[in-house]
Amino acid sequence: MHRKANMTGLLFSSPFLIGFLLFTLFPIGASLVYSFCDFNLFKSLSWVGLDNYKWILQEKEVGKSIFNTLYMVVFATPVTIVAGLLSAQLLNLKVKGQSVFRTLFYVPSIVPVIASSLVWMWVLNPKSGLINSVLQLLHIRGPNWLLDPVWTKPSLILMGAWGSGGIMIIFLAALQDVPKSLYESAEIDGAGSLRKFVSITLPSISPIILFQLVMSLIVYFQYFAQAFMLASLTNSGADQSMAGPEKSLLFYSILLYREAFVDFRMGHASAMAWVLFLITALVTWFVFKTSKKWVTYGGE
């Protein structure tokens, strides 16, 4: 009987297992090998030992890209999560026409990156853009957004919050799952909205917050498409360095892509990928470890 179950299990998981072997395990091994080699698609592999990893330690641009990436991880993650949670809270209110609001809130997150980058490039245009024009009406001079190294990353965070619909919808689902009875008994005790939010809502949805936190961290560690688009789009054509003003948009993944596909230093790129892998694993582990203190799993 057991053997039969094992066979069935194997059979059901076989598509995934084949995919896992071909598209995950094998490439992981290969990229580990590449990371110790000088290699590009025009040349064959030649072993260089730890040179690629030494390069990572020495190259200033790697340092810059790590700084930029951590900036996003540290600031963008909480901003998108708070934005998502706040909008979910609003969408969970009992008012008429909620489905219209839900669509409006969610739609930005499904706008393809290419289109949203384009729109934001113009929304943030320093002279004729939407935001600065509105600020102008209030007699405030807006910043140069995507042209000013101080403001480029805040611009991206703003875009991230705008497109936080994916996070929002899962929070919304979680909020709807919180048992009504909890709120009712709290009301009897005379708790206000804030009290209810802090002492009932947050603990009840803390597993989801953890899930979202981990997913967002991963997304921002791998941050690529928006920055790629905005850094390579300028008024006077493509910018091959893809780094933005004063390299303020040079994120880890962008540098990795550039090393691999612009400068064809696949060894550097593979080593960078492995370092990213280790950092992600470490941070995720750390988050899970500390999460025990603040995540409460319902008594189900």
Add this chain to the structure above:
Amino acid sequence: MRKAYCRTLLSSLVIVLLVGVLIGCSGQAGGKPKVTVWYLWGGKEGEVVEQTIKRFNESQTKYQAVGLSVPDEQKIKVSIAGGKGPDITDSFASNVAQYAKEGIALPLDDLINRDKYDLSDFIPASLEQGKYEGKYYALPINVTVTGMFYNKKLLADAGFKEPPKTSKELLDVAIKTTKTNPDGTIDTLGFPDYPGNPFETLTYGFGGEFVSKDGKQAAFDSPASLEAMKLIYEYNKKFGVDNVKQIQATGKWLDPTDPFMSGKQAIRFDGPWLSTFMANNNIKLDYGLAPLPYLDGHPEFEGSGENASSIFYIAKNSKNVDGAWEFMKFLYSAPEMSKFTGGMGNIPARKSSMADPVFDKIADAKLFMKFAENKNIKSPPNISQMPDILKKVVKEEAEAVFNLKKTPEDGIKAMQQRTQDLLK
């Protein structure tokens, strides 16, 4: 039941594979071997390439050339790397050494020798740009020099009858022609800060260069580059980096909204395509064209500048080298080169093409040819480090000075040092 499921899975896999393969192969036109020609140009300029391709196909029966506009150089490289790239494509002279070294471009010497292809008609300085370690990897199609366009009315309004001739005059004219709004923002830009940081153009215009002719020494420690940085620094300090950047974000380069064409830029450094664009799009602007200003006190540098040709190269892994070479020879023949470069408003890289009557009708072509013939025009050496020097060192340091984060002296010092390190 389980079998049925397996069958569904398998058949869907097969379908996917088939669809993919079919799409992958759908490009195979029957009959003649294909020559795929990719080019970075788009729009009107792209049409010029397509016309050449059409004429090539009509001129012979052996090959069928197929063109594709791919305005992303990276994409071209990645495609060549993936073995699905073009047979022949274009790029810039500064990339030749790197492409040769990485094995992207095919050495042409065997083909040149086999056909006894005559190179003597090419402009020597441009021809050199296709060479790396003694071998030809590319041929120049045009001679690209930059001129100084100026808006006559804006200069006259500020009291200038003549365009600036020296670095000192340039700054003076730039400052006096700049008009600001009450809130400090710039209405009319005096300095050639559009479309981008003019450091490279200024350095070469002042008689300097980035790397010595033999490619062994960094050459930023000349008065030319320092003066170039100083002008940029002083102008931005006077009018505010934010204000200058705001202007850089208005209008689109080579579009009627371009600040120069809309009369909001007094001095502009650009190539012959700007004249052609204005002529073709019926933009009425009273402008003048002069050589770049030279370094104050150094009239011997008059007419200096940089020649950065566009080139074509054959991909090393091309499956149709002979066809690509046939196309190349066709494109580079004197009459075709005249049509090609003339159509884009470029200056051809062949002496005999320059004399073609086509260029009598092209706006400013004769003037640009005169600029190009100046003995002070320099071609940067072909070294594989060039893309890194331009993309990393120069861009980064020049930007820091532009943003007033570094003094011109420190910026130059860093460029010199870092370039020297790369050349080691």
Add this chain to the structure above:
Amino acid sequence: MVEAAQKIVRYSLLVLFSVVFAAPLLWLLSTSVKKQGELFASPPVFFPKVPRWQNYADVFDTINFFRLTGNTVLISVLTVIGILISAPLVAYACSHIEWKGKKILFAAVIATLLLPYQVTMLPLYVIWTRLGLVGTYVPLVLPAFLSAGAGYYVFMIRQFFMTIPNSLVQAARIDGASEFRIYAQIMLPLCKPIIATVGVLVFLAAWSDFLGPLLYLNDKDSYTLSLGLYAFMQTHYVEWEKLMAASAMFTLPIIVLFFFAQKQFIEGITLTGIKG
């Protein structure tokens, strides 16, 4: 009184947020009907006096919109089919089948979720290159049929499966139903909401995917909309207004799709209750 005030506060907050979320999209629409130059006007033109609908027609002259749309739909649909065939199978194997590999399998699924795609990107590119499949849709579509890169979806479906009482499965087993029959005739019908949700999510992701097509497609005729627009953007002579019109046309289908799938979609997510 208090209740009325509360209502006003709620609505104004909702409306305020809606405006913020919608404004960039409205800007997209308004720009897409501006005439050349109006985009750069200062002070800006919020609503063009005479909308230039011609921009939309012009898109068809500049890019082969139908072809690109067709390609994008083909890739997206195949990806959806692939994942909807393979992902529920794995999800079932790590929920209702008691077998040795269950825990390891689930760990592997989670691991793919955490693995940065950059690690596998280069070797996969090399493999597809060596197989000569760069330039075809195989590298974009085949992995979906093997649930590669679908960790998130497998996870979602698995969480949903977990909410279905095991007793149901056990009862069917006792009745002598084959495992596949249980899966196909009991589990799948019960899981329609989550299947629909995952389908929508996969479709959206494939529709807007950028890096995949950027790496693997290099023939204008096989470009997807994302890549077509990107190539379009990089040419110098293109008018931004037309590009905005093209972007609007690119975005509209998925907004429509979402509008129709909305109820199912939100229901699906609500029912999963992803519990970490």
